[in-house]
Structures are given as C-alpha cells and as structure tokens.
Amino acid sequence: MSTKNLTTDGFALLQFKDRIEDPRNALTNNWTSSxxxxxxxxxxxxVIHERVTALNLSNMDLKGTIPPHLGHLSFLRSLDLSSNNFYGHLPIELGQLHRLRLLRLSYNDLNGEILQTLVNMSDLEILDLGSNQLFGRIPFFIFKISSLKEISLDDKSLFGSLPDDLCHHF
Structure with missing residues (x-):
C-alpha cells in the first residue's frame, strides 16, 4: 500500500468535501482522515495501486461548485455527481482526468460553456451533461474524442448538432 498515493487522493477528496454543502452529512460523517x-x-x-478509480456521489443532495481538486484524482475512471445541486462553471481541472471513461454531471444547475479541456479525456466513453444550464455551441472538439460512445447534452441553450450514433433519443 502506498501511503503517498492514498494521501494524494484523500487530500483531494477532503478538499472537495470542505468546499461543498452536505445536508445529509453523508460525507461529513464518513470521509475522515482516520x-x-x-x-x-x-x-x-x-486493487493494485489502491488509488481512487471511481467517485459516485449521485443523488446525495450535495450543493456548491465543483472544486478543482477533483482534477488531482489521476487514476479516476468514473465520476458521477448527477442529481445534486452543483452550480457554477465546470472546473478546467477536470480535463486533467486523462483516464476518465464516464463523466456524469446531469441534473444539476451547472452553467457556462462545455470545457475544451474535455478533449484531453482520450478514454472518455460516456459524457452526460444534460439537464443543466449549459449554453453556447456544442463544441466540435467533442468529436475528436474517438472513444466516445454516448453523449447527453439536452440543455435548451446549447446549439449545434451531434452525430446520431452518439445520441440517445428520448
């Protein structure tokens, strides 16, 4: 077990916890340095390196902006913060998550444009940013992510088009 690695991931997650509201105390009572x-x-x-590979905090009533510290979770493959109360812009540091395969941030109150740094996520397969307040043109760089299999961007203030094979039609 590498204490340095756990300390790095643990520190990033504790920084995340300290910058959001947790009305159910789900993280407050569980995420401790002990x-x-x-x-x-x-x-x-x-299993091998004991680094954080997935973070699923969906449906936990968490509130606040998504802190940039999540970008330090360099082994992260899955990030699901959907169905919470996150607001504000997406931190550019999310683009540092090169191993990410799933990014699910739907059903929050995020705003701003889709980050160009997402193109750094060369393994990304599922991108779900729907049901937020994102705006602007759907960026062409998304099509440069060759591993992308599924995308959800159903915000009314986004415009442009996506290839049919990437879209779920409801």
Missing part, C-alpha cells in the same frame, strides 16, 4: 479513502462512501479504489 479511515482509508478506499472505505469512504461513494469511493472505489483499484
């Missing part, structure tokens, strides 16, 4: 980050609610770790 226990391994791999045992925290919503956190999954890889």
């Amino acid at each position: 226990s391994s980050v791999c045992k925290w609610v919503g956190v999954s770790c890889g």
